[in-house]
Amino acid sequence: MSNAAYDAVCTHPIPPRMRNGTEVPFIGPNFEAYKKAHAETVGPNADQWWAQMARELLHWDRPFQTIRSGSFKTGDIAWFPEGYINASYNCVDRWAFEDPNKTAIIYEADEPGNHKYISYGELLREVSRVANVLKRFGVTKGDTVSVYMPMTWQAVAAFLACARIGAVHSAVFPGFSSEALRDRINDCRSRVVLTADEGRRGGKAIALKALADKALEGCPHVEHVLVLKHTGSENVGWVAGRDKWWHEESAKVPNYCPPELLNSEDGLFILYTSGSTGKPKGIMHTIGGYLLGAALSVKYVFDVHPDDRFGCMADLGWITGHTYLVYGPLALGVATTVFESTPTYPTPARFWETVDRHRLTHFHTAPTAVRLLRRLGESHVQNADLSSLRVIGSVGEPINPEAWHWLNDHVGRRQAAIVDTFFQTETGSIVVSPLPGAIECKPGSATVPFLGHEYALLDPVTGKELEGSGVEGVLVFKNTWPSIARTVWQDHNRWLDVYLRPYPGYFYTGDGAVRDKDGYIWIKGRVDDVINISGHRLSTAEIESALILYDGVAEAAVIGANDELTGQAVHAFVTLKREFKYDPTDEPALAKELVLQVRKVIGPFASPKKIYITPDLPKTRSGKIMRRIMRKIIAGEGDQLGDLSTLAEPGVVDVIKAKVAASA
Ligand code: WT7
Numbered sequence: 060m061s062n063a064a065y066d067a068v069c070t071h072p073i074p075p076r077m078r079n080g081t082e083v084p085f086i087g088p089n090f091e092a093y094k095k096a097h098a099e100t101v102g103p104n105a106d107q108w109w110a111q112m113a114r115e116l117l118h119w120d121r122p123f124q125t126i127r128s129g130s131f132k133t134g135d136i137a138w139f140p141e142g143y144i145n146a147s148y149n150c151v152d153r154w155a156f157e158d159p160n161k162t163a164i165i166y167e168a169d170e171p172g173n174h175k176y177i178s179y180g181e182l183l184r185e186v187s188r189v190a191n192v193l194k195r196f197g198v199t200k201g202d203t204v205s206v207y208m209p210m211t212w213q214a215v216a217a218f219l220a221c222a223r224i225g226a227v228h229s230a231v232f233p234g235f236s237s238e239a240l241r242d243r244i245n246d247c248r249s250r251v252v253l254t255a256d257e258g259r260r261g262g263k264a265i266a267l268k269a270l271a272d273k274a275l276e277g278c279p280h281v282e283h284v285l286v287l288k289h290t291g292s293e294n295v296g297w298v299a300g301r302d303k304w305w306h307e308e309s310a311k312v313p314n315y316c317p318p319e320l321l322n323s324e325d326g327l328f329i330l331y332t333s334g335s336t337g338k339p340k341g342i343m344h345t346i347g348g349y350l351l352g353a354a355l356s357v358k359y360v361f362d363v364h365p366d367d368r369f370g371c372m373a374d375l376g377w378i379t380g381h382t383y384l385v386y387g388p389l390a391l392g393v394a395t396t397v398f399e400s401t402p403t404y405p406t407p408a409r410f411w412e413t414v415d416r417h418r419l420t421h422f423h424t425a426p427t428a429v430r431l432l433r434r435l436g437e438s439h440v441q442n443a444d445l446s447s448l449r450v451i452g453s454v455g456e457p458i459n460p461e462a463w464h465w466l467n468d469h470v471g472r473r474q475a476a477i478v479d480t481f482f483q484t485e486t487g488s489i490v491v492s493p494l495p496g497a498i499e500c501k502p503g504s505a506t507v508p509f510l511g512h513e514y515a516l517l518d519p520v521t522g523k524e525l526e527g528s529g530v531e532g533v534l535v536f537k538n539t540w541p542s543i544a545r546t547v548w549q550d551h552n553r554w555l556d557v558y559l560r561p562y563p564g565y566f567y568t569g570d571g572a573v574r575d576k577d578g579y580i581w582i583k584g585r586v587d588d589v590i591n592i593s594g595h596r597l598s599t600a601e602i603e604s605a606l607i608l609y610d611g612v613a614e615a616a617v618i619g620a621n622d623e624l625t626g627q628a629v630h631a632f633v634t635l636k637r638e639f640k641y642d643p644t645d646e647p648a649l650a651k652e653l654v655l656q657v658r659k660v661i662g663p664f665a666s667p668k669k670i671y672i673t674p675d676l677p678k679t680r681s682g683k684i685m686r687r688i689m690r691k692i693i694a695g696e697g698d699q700l701g702d703l704s705t706l707a708e709p710g711v712v713d714v715i716k717a718k719v720a721a722s723a
């Protein structure tokens with residue numbers, strides 16, 4: 060879309076369940092209400108508002124006096140510095156004391172029917188036991204603990220057990236390879252690793268302990284490995300002295316562990332993000348500020364009320380799992396869902412059956428899953444009762460309008476709100492998103508800054524703030540907020556270099572964005588995915604959106620490749636819907652049609668130079684398309700692809716290489 064075209068997109072009214080549903084939205088009923096609320100949370104009163112929220116939403120063991128200190132300029136951010144606060148107490152004890160029988164976790168096991176509800180009382184006992192076990196292992200405040208666990212409710216307990224005693228957890232997504240795990244354990248020098256015999260996903264077992272054992276061959280500092288017996292596999296390797304069963308150790312310790320007195324700025328967790336270059340960065344979050352951002356955004360972005368049942372489908376190994384599965388919902392004392400399976404196991408109706416079974420009020424997933432399900436038709440979503448849903452969330456990448464509409468029509472059935480939520484590992488919690496009772500949505504736009512946040516779009520070259528509407532620039536944030544990360548683990552200089560030095564005084568997201576005439580923000584994707592054709596700036600996401608509008612297209616990935624004539628040229632990789640019929644011997648005809656499609660939706664200058672029809676795209680296990688790989692293959696550097704261990708299906712790389720070679 061040209062910048063002007065964003066202005067033409069229709070808004071969707073606030074949906075019925077946000078106007079006259081069972082709960083009155085916290086912020087509504089319209090844009091004016093949002094504007095008023097937002098204005099009170101930035102500017103001269105901002106600190107007072109943050110302080111009020113911190114006192115209202117969290118329990119402090121010792122009150123803070125200072126609200127905010129430090130700045131992006133000086134890279135010394137701190138919030139509530141005299142305050143003492145325990146995240147585990149906030150997420151578990153207060154609710155367990157109030158009502159020990161209230162459901163804390165809805166565990167939806169891989170096999171349908173094997174679900175289990177874990178109460179706050181039970182969670183407090185499990186968290187306490189694991190915390191006591193960690194203490195017996197000699198873990199104390201400030202130590203790191205690596206968590207390589209499947210999607211089980213005990214993994215949530217593991218996070219909270221670390222938080223309880225002031226240990227810094229470092230979760231590693233269970234889809235990561237041994238080598239990736241080894242590097243992440245070593246980088247933060249964990250002496251203790253928590254894992255399970257096996258994970259289970261889509262009916263298949265994942266040999267987590269075996270993968271961990273392989274990794275640990277290269278981790279000389281690790282002294283203790285606590286192993287959850289999850290599948291009960293007979294085939295578990297054992298290193299005597301180092302390895303201990305979770306249930307055996309837990310049986311030795313009391314069911315209660317007092318929470319440690321911790322400073323608001325003590326570390327809560329590290330989470331590694333793979334930057335575009337170099338080794339992964341251990342992004343570091345601290346307790347008080349992070350927890351406030353998590354609780355506040357769940358409350359207002361998802362409009363969560365005390366009896367809600369929140370369902371975030373993300374894996375615990377990603378920031379979305381940390382903030383929107385564990386800390387946010389539990390800090391508010393609501394039920395949260397641990398979903399162990401896949402969207403299509405045993406059938407594509409799995410998500411909808413889960414929502415129906417547990418009467419989930421909130422369903423939060425990624426566009427990649429929506430596109431996958433959309434490609435499988437509508438019949439799978441039609442039989443479930445989805446009337447409990449009030450808010451549906453999307454996160455992780457720009458959502459194609461087609462996917463947005465599919466969610467709205469078939470999942471929300473035009474009754475529920477859709478929130479396209481933008482955030483990053485670094486921002487800790489959502490920074491741009493609609494508020495469901497106040498903001499009319501435009502499909503594909505993450506809409507407006509969250510309460511307490513002030514953004515700017517900068518000219519990437521001059522670094523000057525762009526004013527007015529119809530402008531496009533790099534997205535930055537102006538003032539610190541509580542849940543912004545504090546540093547890169549053991550590498551503060553890298554933190555400054557990547558995020559705070561590019562535009563002094565601002566936090567640099569690395570994303571480009573447009574502001575339309577209504578002040579709505581359209582995230583265009585990473586600035587490194589922006590391509591320039593004959594001086595025309597295009598986002599790869601935009602061309603992908605155009606391609607996906609084509610009836611038979613399921614997914615598309617676009618990259619910019621160097622071109623003698625135009626600077627860069629568009630290369631598009633496309634997968635087709637399963638039911639789409641075409642003659643595979645006549646791919647050129649289909650490719651031509653797809654080029655026409657892009658010309659039609661965006662304009663002739665955006666025409667792909669090459670279209671590759673492939674059975675799949677290289678993706679990380681979290682579903683992010685790895686354009687880097689296609690870029691390298693196109694650039695003739697297919698032999699220098701580096702570490703492919705994070706790919707869901709490494710085999711797809713060879714298929715793509717062959718395709719590209721054949722079309723050269
Ligand atoms: C990057 C952060 C935080 C979600 C999990 C990924 C992209 C995230 C959106 C959205 C457009 C989005 C950005 C961002 N992104 N949400 N709603 N619309 N883009 O976390 O791995 O730290 O990735 O994901 O490019 O910079 P992450």
